[in-house]
Amino acid sequence: MTDQDAAPxxxxxxxxxxxxxxxxxxxxxxxxxxxxxxxxxAVVLSWVVKTFLAQAFxxxxxxxxxxxxEGDRVLVNKLVPGPFDLHRGDIVVFSDPGGWLxxxxxxxxNVVQDALIAIGLMPQQSEDHLIKRVIxxxxxxxxxxxxxxxxxxxxxPIDETAYLAPGSSPSGLTxxxxxxxxxxxxxxxxxxxxxxxxxxxxxxxxxxxxxADVVGTAFVTLWPVDRIGALRNPGDVFDAVPDPS
Numbered sequence: 001m002t003d004q005d006a007a008p009x010x011x012x013x014x015x016x017x018x019x020x021x022x023x024x025x026x027x028x029x030x031x032x033x034x035x036x037x038x039x040x041x042a043v044v045l046s047w048v049v050k051t052f053l054a055q056a057f058x059x060x061x062x063x064x065x066x067x068x069x070e071g072d073r074v075l076v077n078k079l080v081p082g083p084f085d086l087h088r089g090d091i092v093v094f095s096d097p098g099g100w101l102x103x104x105x106x107x108x109x110n111v112v113q114d115a116l117i118a119i120g121l122m123p124q125q126s127e128d129h130l131i132k133r134v135i136x137x138x139x140x141x142x143x144x145x146x147x148x149x150x151x152x153x154x155x156x157p158i159d160e161t162a163y164l165a166p167g168s169s170p171s172g173l174t175x176x177x178x179x180x181x182x183x184x185x186x187x188x189x190x191x192x193x194x195x196x197x198x199x200x201x202x203x204x205x206x207x208x209x210x211x212a213d214v215v216g217t218a219f220v221t222l223w224p225v226d227r228i229g230a231l232r233n234p235g236d237v238f239d240a241v242p243d244p245s
Contacts, residue, residue: 054078055215056222057093057129063188063196064131065165067091067231073223074131074231078216086211088153088238090134091218091231092186097209100130100195131218132196133163136185138211139178139244144198146174153241162234165190173198175207178244183208 059072068074068091076093080086136142136153143152148169150157160170168191175198179185186209188194197207221227 057131057218059131061193063190063194064091064133065168065190065193067133067163067189068131068218068221069227071224072221072227074218075220075222076216077219080217081211081214086134086137086184086214086217087233087235088134088137088140088241089233089235091131091233092134092184093129093131093215093218094186094209095213095215096128096130097200097203097205097213099203100200101128129215132186132188132194132209134184135187135197136177136179137244138181138183140185140241141176141178141244142185143176144171144174146172148172153238154244156241158237158241160237162237163189165193168192171198173201175201177201177206177208179208180205182211184211184214185209 055076055078057074057076059068059070059074062070074091074093077084080090086092135151140153141155148171150159151170152158164170168189171187171191177185177197183205185197185207187196187198197209200207218231220230
């Protein structure tokens with residue numbers, strides 16, 4: 001075989017090797033591309049869900065015992081208020097109306113955790129949010145004798161034993177408030193360990209929380225595994241409460 005005859009064969013071999021490399025790179029490149037698309041789509045979907053539909057929150061305190069315990073993670077429906085209405089008995093997450101969290105210690109987070117929280121892949125650490133139960137709606141008159149007797153809402157005594165922490169009384173503070181328009185009266189289930197509306201009577205708004213500060217209603221406990229379950233509104237507690245006059 002002459003050198004002229006060998007040249008095409010060598011050239012063909014080199015060409016065939018390049019095609020083989022392309023074929024090997026093809027599936028790898030396709031896999032990487034599809035993986036990136038899936039990850040980006042998951043991040044975008046998580047952000048959309050967290051921003052508009054539902055968001056997870058971390059429970060840092062004992063104020064909602066035994067309904068919620070420290071370290072619980074809850075999922076919050078962000079369509080309330082909005083397309084759906086708030087009701088007495090709802091458990092709501094809301095932004096600090098001003099000064100409520102001064103004494104509360106919250107977990108510290110790093111940059112990575114902050115990024116995961118921002119896109120909804122980690123629960124909000126509640127550094128500027130609180131969680132309480134709605135007792136009074138706009139216009140409701142909520143009263144407490146301060147002697148441990150039942151609260152009254154629009155003159156109707158309410159039996160809160162369905163959710164109050166064992167040994168917790170309805171209220172040790174005396175108050176008689178009419179909830180302003182566009183606001184809520186909220187209290188913790190562990191009353192004597194909850195700095196709620198009744199503890200902020202002297203604040204602007206008289207302890208009421210603006211509805212505009214409400215993020216949504218907690219409807220399920222996600223974590224830990226042994227506490228997974230629905231958070232239902234105990235509607236019968238407030239069934240006999242009349243509309244505000």
